[in-house]
Amino acid sequence: xxxxxxxxxxxxxxxxxxxxxxxxxxxxxxxxxxxxxxxxxxxxxxxxxxxxxxxxxxxxxxxxxxxxxxxxxxxxxxxxxxxxxxxxxxxxxxxxxxxxxxxxxxxxxxxxxxxxxxxxxxxxxxxxxxxxxxxxxxxxxxxxxxxxxxxxxxxxxxxxxxxxxxxxxxxxxxxxxxxxxxxxxxxxxxxxxxxxxxxxxxxxxxxxxxxxxxxxxxxxxxxxxxxxxxxxxxxxxxxxxxxxxxxxxxxxxxxxxxxxxxxxxxxxxxxxxxxxxxxxxxxxxxxxxxxxxxxxxxxxxxxxxxxxxxxxxxxxxxxxxxxxxxxxxxxxxxxxxxxxxxxxxxxxxxxxxxxxxxxxxxxxxxxxxxxxxxxxxxxxxxxxxxxxxxxxxxxxxxxxxxxxxxxxxxxxxxxxxxxxxxxxxxxxxxxxxxxxxxxxxxxxxxxxxxxxxxxxxxxxxxxxxxxxxxxxxxxxxxxxxxxxxxxxxxxxxxxxxxxxxxxxxxxxxxxxxxxxxxxxxxxxxxxxxxxxxxxxxxxxxxxxxxxxxxxxxxxxxxxxxxxxxxxxxxxxxxxxxxxxxxxxxxxxxxxxxxxxxxxxxxxxxxxxxxxxxxxxxxxxxxxxxxxxxxxxxxxxxxxxxxxxxxxxxxxxxxxxxxxxxxxxxxxxxxxxxxxxxxxxxxxxxxxxxxxxxxxxxxxxxxxxxxxxxxxxxxxxxxxxxxxxxxxxxxxxxxxxxxxxxxxxxxxxxxxxxxxxxxxxxxxxxxxxxxxxxxxxxxxxxxxxxxxxxxxxxxxxxxxxxxxxxxxxxxxxxxxxxxxxxxxxxxxxxxxxxxxxxxxxxxxxxxxxxxxxxxxxxxxxxxxxxxxxxxxxxxxxxxxxxxxxxxxxxxxxxxxxxxxxxxxxxxxxxxxxxxxxxxxxxxxxxxxxxxxxxxxxxxxxxxxxxxxxxxxxxxxxxxxxxxxxxxxxxxxxxxxxxxxxxxxxxxxx
Numbered sequence: 008x009x010x011x012x013x014x015x016x017x018x019x020x021x022x023x024x025x026x027x028x029x030x031x032x033x034x035x036x037x038x039x040x041x042x043x044x045x046x047x048x049x050x051x052x053x054x055x056x057x058x059x060x061x062x063x064x065x066x067x068x069x070x071x072x073x074x075x076x077x078x079x080x081x082x083x084x085x086x087x088x089x090x091x092x093x094x095x096x097x098x099x100x101x102x103x104x105x106x107x108x109x110x111x112x113x114x115x116x117x118x119x120x121x122x123x124x125x126x127x128x129x130x131x132x133x134x135x136x137x138x139x140x141x142x143x144x145x146x147x148x149x150x151x152x153x154x155x156x157x158x159x160x161x162x163x164x165x166x167x168x169x170x171x172x173x174x175x176x177x178x179x180x181x182x183x184x185x186x187x188x189x190x191x192x193x194x195x196x197x198x199x200x201x202x203x204x205x206x207x208x209x210x211x212x213x214x215x216x217x218x219x220x221x222x223x224x225x226x227x228x229x230x231x232x233x234x235x236x237x238x239x240x241x242x243x244x245x246x247x248x249x250x251x252x253x254x255x256x257x258x259x260x261x262x263x264x265x266x267x268x269x270x271x272x273x274x275x276x277x278x279x280x281x282x283x284x285x286x287x288x289x290x291x292x293x294x295x296x297x298x299x300x301x302x303x304x305x306x307x308x309x310x311x312x313x314x315x316x317x318x319x320x321x322x323x324x325x326x327x328x329x330x331x332x333x334x335x336x337x338x339x340x341x342x343x344x345x346x347x348x349x350x351x352x353x354x355x356x357x358x359x360x361x362x363x364x365x366x367x368x369x370x371x372x373x374x375x376x377x378x379x380x381x382x383x384x385x386x387x388x389x390x391x392x393x394x395x396x397x398x399x400x401x402x403x404x405x406x407x408x409x410x411x412x413x414x415x416x417x418x419x420x421x422x423x424x425x426x427x428x429x430x431x432x433x434x435x436x437x438x439x440x441x442x443x444x445x446x447x448x449x450x451x452x453x454x455x456x457x458x459x460x461x462x463x464x465x466x467x468x469x470x471x472x473x474x475x476x477x478x479x480x481x482x483x484x485x486x487x488x489x490x491x492x493x494x495x496x497x498x499x500x501x502x503x504x505x506x507x508x509x510x511x512x513x514x515x516x517x518x519x520x521x522x523x524x525x526x527x528x529x530x531x532x533x534x535x536x537x538x539x540x541x542x543x544x545x546x547x548x549x550x551x552x553x554x555x556x557x558x559x560x561x562x563x564x565x566x567x568x569x570x571x572x573x574x575x576x577x578x579x580x581x582x583x584x585x586x587x588x589x590x591x592x593x594x595x596x597x598x599x600x601x602x603x604x605x606x607x608x609x610x611x612x613x614x615x616x617x618x619x620x621x622x623x624x625x626x627x628x629x630x631x632x633x634x635x636x637x638x639x640x641x642x643x644x645x646x647x648x649x650x651x652x653x654x655x656x657x658x659x660x661x662x663x664x665x666x667x668x669x670x671x672x673x674x675x676x677x678x679x680x681x682x683x684x685x686x687x688x689x690x691x692x693x694x695x696x697x698x699x700x701x702x703x704x705x706x707x708x709x710x711x712x713x714x715x716x717x718x719x720x721x722x723x724x725x726x727x728x729x730x731x732x733x734x735x736x737x738x739x740x741x742x743x744x745x746x747x748x749x750x751x752x753x754x755x756x757x758x759x760x761x762x763x764x765x766x767x768x769x770x771x772x773x774x775x776x777x778x779x780x781x782x783x784x785x786x787x788x789x790x791x792x793x794x795x796x797x798x799x800x801x802x803x804x805x806x807x808x809x810x811x812x813x814x815x816x817x818x819x820x821x822x823x824x825x826x827x828x829x830x831x832x833x834x835x836x837x838x839x840x841x842x843x844x845x846x847x848x849x850x851x852x853x854x855x856x857x858x859x860x861x862x863x864x865x866x867x868x869x870x871x872x873x874x875x876x877x878x879x880x881x882x883x884x885x886x887x888x889x890x891x892x893x894x895x896x897x898x899x900x901x902x903x904x905x906x907x908x909x910x911x912x913x914x915x916x917x918x919x920x921x922x923x924x925x926x927x928x929x930x931x932x933x934x935x936x937x938x939x940x941x942x943x944x945x946x947x948x949x950x951x952x953x954x955x956x957x958x959x960x961x962x963x964x965x966x967x968x969x970x971x972x973x974x975x976x977x978x979x980x981x982x983x984x985x986x987x988x989x990x991x992x993x994x995x
Contacts, residue, residue, distance in 0.1 A: 043148070044058065045158075054157075055526075055536050056152065057154040057652055058151065059151045060082075060148060061078060061148070067146070068992070070251060075087060075097070075098045080828020081828060081843075083652075084654075085101070085102055086099075086823065087101075088959050090323075090960055091321070092278065092280070093134060093280070094134075094276060095315050096136065102168030103688065103690075104822070106592065106631060107167075108663060108682060108971060109972075112167050113167060117161075117169060118141060118172045118416075119174055121396055121416055122164070123416050124447060130388070131387060132321060133387055133388050135313065140289065142255065145291050147175045153654075154586045154652075156557065159539070160524055163542040163552055163628055165590035166590050166591055175257070175293070178266060180261065183259050184994070185256070185992070185995070187253075191276075192250055193249035194279060195279040196984075197949075197955075199954075200870040201868070204228065204343040210890065212225075218891045221893060226342075226365070231346060232350040239346055239347065244281075244381075245280065245334045246338065249277035249984065253276075256270065265294065267295075268291070269293075271290045272288070272290075274287045275287075282385075284314070285314070289309065290309065301402055302399070302400070302402075303402075311391075312390070312391050312392075313390040314389050315390070316387045318386065319332050320334065322335040322979040323979070332432060334981070337377045339859065345362070347376055354429065356429070359435060361374055380430070383429055384431065386424045387422070387424075391419040397412070398411065398413075406460045407457070409457075410456075410457070414451045415449065416449040416450075416451075417447070418448075419446055420447070420483075421443075421444050423441075427494075427497065437489065437504075438491030438494065439487075439488075440487070440489075440497075441510070453475045457471050466529055469525070470523070474520070474522075475519075475521075477520075478517050480514065481513065481598075482512070483512045488506055489505040490504035491503060517544075521541050522541070523540075531565060532561070532566070534561070535558075536558045536559070538557075539554070545598070546596050546597065546601070548601035548622075548626040556587070556633070560585075562580065564579065577643065578641065579642065586633070589633075599620075605619055621675045622678075626680065629680070633654065634655045646696050647693065648695075649691070650692050655685065656687070658683060662679070662680060682720055684720075687714075690711075691711055693710075702836055704832075705834075707830070708830040709828075709829045710828055712826055714825075718743055718744065728972060729741070729743075730743070740903045741821070741972060741974070751818070753816070754811070754853070755809060755810075755814050756816060758776055761794050762877075762882055762884075763881075764880075767898075769814070771813075771814045772813060777790055777792060781893055790807060819908055820975075822975075826845075827846060829844045831843075842918070845915050848912045851909065852910075853908050858899035858904070863890050863894035863897070864893055871886075875887055876888070876889070909952065910953065911958035912958070913949050913953065914950040916944075918945055920941055922940065935994065936995060937993070937994040940989075941989075941990050942989050944987050945987075946983055955982070
């Protein structure tokens with residue numbers, strides 16, 4: 008027997024030979040891997056669609072809440088952006104770009120054959136991602152389908168790609184027991200450096216002196232109860248070191264007829280924001296039983312309880328960017344000369360706001376005391392998630408498989424919000440509480456017939472025919488209560504004065520489908536495949552649609568000419584493949600979108616109905632026509648393997664809510680299938696066993712994706728779509744227009760600071776310099792075409808000010824043009840080391856927080872104002888204008904400016920793990936089959952020119968469909984944590 012790591016063993020008869028020459032062939036595990044393709048499996052060698060696979064073991068021990076976070080950088084074509092450091096916030100998940108404007112661009116997630124819920128199902132400040140119910144330790148594999156050939160089997164839901172999650176199942180053999188556990192420590196990092204108390208007083212006093220109208224404002228140093236000058240580090244009041252731990256036990260085994268897998272897990276994680284916690288208890292049971300040679304049954308049931316906890320707004324979720332109580336914002340805006348407590352130990356408050364008695368001339372700061380919010384408020388959600396399926400399978404003959412599967416996905420959400428009357432948002436209400444319960448249910452019944460037959464030893468045919476029904480319902484109700492009868496109460500069931508309904512909703516939809524797939528290959532040389540699916544969906548006007556995908560492949564190494572040229576000595580495999588097809592998108596469409604609806608209300612005490620929403624009875628799917636060509640290769644007995652692909656996705660019938668003339672009298676804008684756009688790009692990945700000796704191995708995986716997104720048309724008469732941060736109107740930085748990528752940054756240009764006067768120089772739409780001063784002395788103007796301020800500025804339309812509407816330009820793209828990862832695994836005897844680098848390149852971020860950090864009102868500032876703000880005549884090359892109290896224009900608070908747009912390119916040291924497996928000679932004495940200890944780090948470092956905490960963040964996240972056109976904005980968002988974990992894995 009001849010064997011070596013990474014090669015197929017060969018057994019050779021010695022007979023009487025004195026010399027034996029053996030050439031071992033590479034054991035290409037990648038090609039022999041079984042991948043999920045939707046209602047079935049296929050070996051990687053036979054696949055002609057674009058499918059990438061990631062083993063569950065790669066993310067099993069990571070300190071993440073849901074599996075998507077762990078996919079970053081693991082496979083080509085997949086972009087994962089973790090939008091902020093709030094626990095259990097859904098990552099932004101994109102496959103081959105962003106493929107919609109108003110609908111979701113998240114892929115369809117199928118867990119053990121049942122499509123599951125995605126997004127944020129919480130109605131509080133603590134996000135609830137349903138995918139967190141899937142314990143990463145229970146995942147066997149994650150298969151990512153990208154092109155039409157691989158996804159069309161899911162038809163109307165496949166435009167954004169499909170991700171198949173397969174949980175672990177038992178195997179025949181003795182009972183195996185495994186334990187995995189870790190303890191972790193998380194910290195905030197790269198926080199902006201802020202002015203301390205003395206620096207703040209000096210700088211802000213200078214700003215007041217530069218504005219004669221603000222002479223009454225004075226900043227006074229006070230002492231605390233111990234007689235020490237107050238110098239509050241608000242970071243310490245808001246952030247903490249999070250301590251987390253996780254424990255998982257699984258038991259598996261089986262006989263020739265019955266296999267089982269059972270697991271139970273507990274995880275408790277603390278975020279870097281105080282009182283932001285995540286706690287999960289989960290269990291999973293999978294079983295398969297062969298009742299006879301013909302009949303097999305099996306099933307799965309999993310249950311998870313997740314508690315998503317928060318005291319108040321982080322300022323980081325969708326719609327929170329400008330919250331006056333957002334913790335991320337309060338930590339950088341509050342002056343260091345204020346204390347959270349008065350010297351008598353009471354909270355330092357002034358009504359709802361922060362107390363500011365030592366800043367004279369200002370009536371109120373309007374922002375809240377975060378300590379009051381953290382001590383007294385809560386904003387929690389609790390999820391109970393049940394996922395289950397049962398199946399019966401009949402094989403009347405060995406080449407026919409009949410299968411029926413029934414699955415459910417039940418998500419039960421309880422939301423609990425309380426605002427204390429002691430300060431913040433609850434003050435004006437006299438106390439405020441909301442409790443909302445939501446029930447979201449899905450059932451899926453699938454019936455398939457699979458035929459697999461080989462004819463004449465060369466023609467391999469596989470045919471799948473199936474029918475599926477899915478029904479999804481949602482039902483939520485709640486109560487809002489205001490004005491506590493006693494301030495000591497903090498429960499929704501306590502005494503309150505005012506009661507209002509809250510969170511009332513009902514919805515249902517139905518999907519009826521028929522589908523089929525045919526695959527054929529001749530001698531593992533020529534491959535053909537086709538998928539077709541007809542969907543009929545209740546939430547559309549044009550309910551029925553047909554979607555399809557076709558693909559072909561050619562394994563050239565099986566050809567005689569290839570071998571004759573001795574290319575088989577270099578290439579162990581080389582398969583050219585291509586696919587084409589049409590798929591759809593319905594993600595985010597409301598259940599009753601095609602219909603015009605009425606809402607109920609009261610008028611004069613009597614119940615009424617009023618026209619509330621305009622539907623479109625002709626509404627149909629968004630459609631994506633996908634083209635994919637590429638090749639897979641293996642070199643030197645598969646010592647090196649890789650994939651290359653070119654793709655194009657033309658998106659048509661985009662659903663846009665098009666504004667109508669006011670004279671129509673419509674209450675809302677009707678949805679219409681009008682827009683078009685495309686994504687096109689290139690993917691490349693390579694895997695190499697760089698060093699492969701018995702004592703030392705080095706495996707390396709590198710992948711890169713180049714993607715270009717462009718909107719090609721909107722609705723007739725609709726030239727642009729503007730998207731506010733968090734969907735609000737406080738600030739609009741993203742604008743979508745034909746000829747540009749989605750959500751292009753739309754800002755006003757500047758030309759530095761005038762070295763003679765310290766005035767900000769704006770550039771208007773005509774390219775003309777316009778000088779701005781917040782305080783204009785008599786005879787001068789705020790906006791002037793000359794540095795001395797004596798010449799009043801007026802644009803062609805007669806306007807006398809620089810505005811975003813008239814002078815904003817499409818400035819920079821927010822979608823990365825390149826992204827990927829480089830994963831390296833090293834093994835030396837019993838030691839192992841893994842290092843994962845991820846990167847995103849070719850994009851920009853609007854650092855809106857930077858505008859606030861240089862706002863010249865009472866807000867605290869970044870320390871760089873001491874060196875980078877203009878001070879005196881002759882100061883050249885300064886970034887920030889002359890400090891003038893009240894100026895919120897020059898540095899970008901009032902108008903989005905190019906000075907706050909930065910390149911977001913980064914290379915992140917995402918994961919490093921060092922482990923040691925104890926020798927079997929030691930562990931066997933304790934009846935332990937394997938024992939590994941390890942230390943791991945997440946987000947240990949980042950190489951970037953972006954000055955904010957994290958270029959990967961997004962104020963809009965993934966919780967709203969609208970976020971597809973409003974990415975690349977960092978406004979008061981908290982960055983991701985740096986985490987160190989120590990763990991142990993033991994098998995018995």
